[in-house]
Amino acid sequence: MQRAAYDGERRFHHRVLIAAPPAGQLATMRAWLDQNFGTAAWASAPAGFDGVVNDAIAFYFTEPADARAFISRFGCGYRPEVFVEARAG
Numbered sequence: 001m002q003r004a005a006y007d008g009e010r011r012f013h014h015r016v017l018i019a020a021p022p023a024g025q026l027a028t029m030r031a032w033l034d035q036n037f038g039t040a041a042w043a044s045a046p047a048g049f050d051g052v053v054n055d056a057i058a059f060y061f062t063e064p065a066d067a068r069a070f071i072s073r074f075g076c077g078y079r080p081e082v083f084v085e086a087r088a089g
Contacts, residue, residue, distance in 0.1 A: 012060030
């Protein structure tokens, strides 16, 4: 699991952390991302550590605008503790 997160951070420079949604909502999010940005423009990985129950998921994006669109679409109109972080690459 940590390897998936490392690979996401290395390939994609913008990360959004969210609380793990129910399985049905996660599938909706992934379908929306594929439809709007294509499978090569984003990735996801559990945000916890090995051996720990994951209560968060990280979504990684190539473009900051894609990360913001994701937050706008699934943020439900309030400001959760979600951030977009630019990483040096």
